[in-house]
Amino acid sequence: MTKPSSAPLHYDVILAGGGIIGLCTALFLREKGLSVAVLDKGRPGYEQSSRNWGWVRTISQAMEELPLAVASRPLWQQWAKEGDFGYTRCGLLSLAQDKEEWNTLEGWLAAARTHGFDARELGQPEIHTLLPQSRGQWAGALYSPGDGRAEPDLAMRFLVRKAEAAGVTILPDTAVKSIDIQGGRACGFETETGRISASAVVVAAGIWSRWLCKTVDIVLPQLKVIASVLRTEPMEGGPDPIIASSRFSVRKRMDGGYTVAQRNSSITYVTPDSFRFMREFMPNFLKQKKLLSVRVGSSFVEELKQERQFGKGRPNPFEQYRACDPTPDRKTLARTMQRLREDMPVFEKTRVAAMWAGVIDVVPDALPILSPVARYPGLFVATGFSAHGFGVGPAAGKLMANLIAGEQDTLGREHFTLERFGCNGEASAGR
Template sequence: MPGPFVVPVHGDIELPKEVDCVVIGGGIVGASTALELAESGLRVALCEKGGIGQEQSSRNWGWIRISRRDPREIPLMAEALRIWPTLSARTGRDTGYVRAGIVFTCTSDRESEQYANWLHHLKDYQFESRMISSAQLANILPGSNLNASSALYTPADSRAEPQRATSAIAEAARERGAAILTECAVRGLEITNGEVSGVITERGFISCKSVVLAGGAWSSLFCGALGLHLPQLKVMNTVFRTTPIKKGPEHAVWAKNFAMRKCQDGGYTMASLTSSVVDIVPDSIRFIGAFFPALKSWWRSLNFRLGSRFVEEAKMATRWRMDEASPFEYCRVLDPKPSMKHPEITLSNAREAFPCFDNAKIAQRWAGYMDVTPDAIPIISAVDPIPGFYLATGFSGHGFGIGPAAGKLMADIVTGRAATVDPTDFRWSRFSDGSKITLIDSI
């Protein structure tokens, strides 16, 4: 079943012989990195095995939130909230950005206390976020029947259109001089005297001094072929959009049994909070030690499945020659089959909470794979064993909202300029240097 329609970006025909930096992966993080580097005056090639923004960057909820973020991500997300309002003008294209606020409802005193305690993490930032009562919630969401005792309300939170935003950023990068190469898988790195000297793509060789891997769910496979340990697993979530309705809520809402946000056409993107699926695959066994603490915390919210995906990944090559097709060429776009059951249940739950959805119908459903790390925060880092190689991956379902700031930080690291935020928590080496991997349970 095809995923959501993405504003198409046509790839360049000519392969550049030499650039300063190759970015691997045409999702929002890769496109944002390419734009930042190109605006810094570097020659950039963005290589994507399929099409721009066709995997998780177009399949997410479209939320841009600082609320309930892991405290380690808050400085970067604060930067993202400053960048997002400028992107439509900066790219010259509509990203669908709207600052509409997000509401997280609470159904218990314990939950309300957790959210209230989280608020102190924003004390040094100029973003409004506060706890509100059930009466105040009713004023913000008139006509709703939400079963909530209180809510966390963050007016600074926003939304945008995933099917538009990444394409807009990539086109802007091209206008700044970047080469945008679609259906151009990178098979591997060329290493000379221990340092990156280029990449081998399916279309030929590109000489460069730095490479940024922003490969999402494919990053661990690419790193493994280089002999690098990158503990990362895929989590699948089903999303759907409704037909347009009248007088629906402007705010995005996270309730007990559904989440939703308004789309530009007046319909809504919705998802179930309990529909996330973890396929048991060979990497599940390989990385079980790193992920064990997370599995204990997330056990009740995940659905584990042993099926055909195990066999598919077991058959997938983990090493390949540079003159033969890589796994990235055999699967251009990850397009998992969405759940047929959860969307119907989710829409029914939304109708109970908001009678305005009584006549809404499911217009389309799709699924996507989130690239998840053991501590659920990303890697934005140099890879010390291979000078000139960098990672921007493992965004754990947060990549769309944080993507523009992640691209800026990655460009800071590549160019050696002063970092937008302290990148220490996002270093790749935290999985191998003996650091304690901390999972924030309340997020």
């Protein structure tokens, strides 16, 4: 990686954020022959992109996002030939515990079929054949043989190497403090080591995108959700496909262990933004409230204090929080492991090797924002992946690169505009 002091001070495109979205966008921009730099306040890939479950899936993706999921598959396959980061099309088995869950899965399948997907419904004998380890009773199941898995941490290291080999400048430990606007146009970043200018600037800063946009009064309705994960020690005889259910989710790891989590156990803390964006988030929150636990804690006051620190020329939270590394919810993870052992005795003696957590960036309709910012020509946003950004990252990067270069594609950009939230009109000042 490059030292900030030895890097050029002008590029065609600069990106704030070296997660999967920033790196994939940079790669496709380089393929177009543009000069590109990716700046990260810490180690590229260290936040969500290396902490996730490693699912590369189509099942249960929103219809608007399916083209990204499908277009990402061949890119993952191609890249897996260039480096070993555990990518394999192992299939994904999504299990319904009761009629209500099955109705949701069936509804998704009916809609997805019209797009020509490989997902299909499984009968009880087929569930047993694919998952002989389970003694659970399931109300129904969907299976997608083309869905897959990868090791997030290794995938991110691979992408950093690939981007550098392609000529992308990567600047770690370089916090972007604000966006430089001159003559009504975005023309660079103010960083902790000085100014870097560019013809186009991209905010791909995960959970920090909201704050970075706020430095130039752009309102990006984004909240944070904490999700906990564990990994087991290597073991024999476990399932090969990814298993998704509301009791537990498991994904086989490259080392023979399993990544285990529970999808309906995420936590969101009440912050000042929870009130500011209540109107936008409420409809989806009411639909998904079983998946989320809302808590009140010290984060309200902490975020209120942090907000006052943002601004040009001042030390700010981007420098204070180089790596977002929250404490995992050990109690919930222990319960998840217990359920897994009850349903699949093969896990009875398996030991937990590590636990961790990540903070997910969510937007009101849970679809990404891949968009120019109308108020400032030259400014783009690539964020808001709402827990699906790893699998769709490659095609999302391609879409962004096309958008910035002014080229067309059929990846669904019309669904991913910042304008869809209507947050940047006159009435939004101060949000």
